[in-house]
Amino acid sequence: MNESQHRTTGPERTERSVSITFDRATKIYPGSETPALDALSLTVEAGELLCLVGPSGGGKTTALMLINRLIDLTSGDIRIGETSITDIGAIELRRKTGYAIQQTGLFPHMTVAQNIAVVPRILGWSAARIDARTDELLELVGLTPTAQWRARYPGQLSGGQQQRVGIARALAADPPLMLMDEPFGALDPITRTAVQDEFLAIHRAVGKTTVFVTHDIDEAIKMGDKIAVLRPGGLLAQLGPPEDLLAEPADDFVASFLGAERGLKRLGLYRLGDLAGEQREPLPDWPRLPAGMTAREALSCATAERADGVIVADGETPERAVPVARLLQPEVSEGAA
């Protein structure tokens, strides 16, 4: 991905990164006895991708809609940077946030290009600037050649393509915040993986503070810098990096939400290239694996071959032996390679 390419036509980039702080944020819907979101306190650091997970009805969508004031807080506060959302005008707030949802919300009677241009038009951008930005975004989300996609209507696109356009539209005015509500929920597994990878690449390139709602814990483990688990009643059950949750779930609810394979999922977060190895002479006759493979995959290979470890063969550093015991405790040697 060419960094300079998609940084040329956006608006002033000074607002790029900004934190979001929930400060005892509470929502009780009218007519309801119990909170949908109960005194949520957490900070999403600037540039961080927070995955908000939990069972259906846990208050995820509520938390997201509170941020851009699609609904109002009952009590508590949410701050963007240092500023309370109640001190930011609703229009300013929408301008600051890109919002992408499962149903994509694309306007069916507008072309792809017109859909992407909705917010830039409201902001009064010139036609030339909108055009350039539209091409840039289509390329960013992997819809090339762009000319072919601009003139199509949402109904002429597959689910995955619509989702990509939805992301492009959310990014159009280069908002400092991205709010995403189960954006890939409706996609088949293969398309979903592709769009997740695409979005992660975009996130790494443009580094926007993102709140990403999903009920899929594996998606959260893959995407999140941090994960916040909500339990029914809108209570925060645990907050932390995926590694920490998988290694030490706070309670039985979080553990069961992470699933029976949480031990293996945890090993899936570490790559062989990051594990220290032993330069033995001679090297044992273990499976030779690339450095990009995860500890989880390597363990599977070792098991299949009934070997006591694997050999990391990345072609750059000398080949080294990683015993199974090391694969099982990847965090001990992280970064030591």
Ligand code: ADP
């Ligand atoms: P999630 O996105 O985690 O599935 P929601 O935030 O949509 O959860 O809902 C949390 C709780 O608030 C649920 O019990 C839901 O029924 C309730 N709720 C959501 N929207 C409304 C509404 N507009 N009016 C009343 N109750 C609502």
Ligand code: MG
């Ligand atoms: Mg929801």
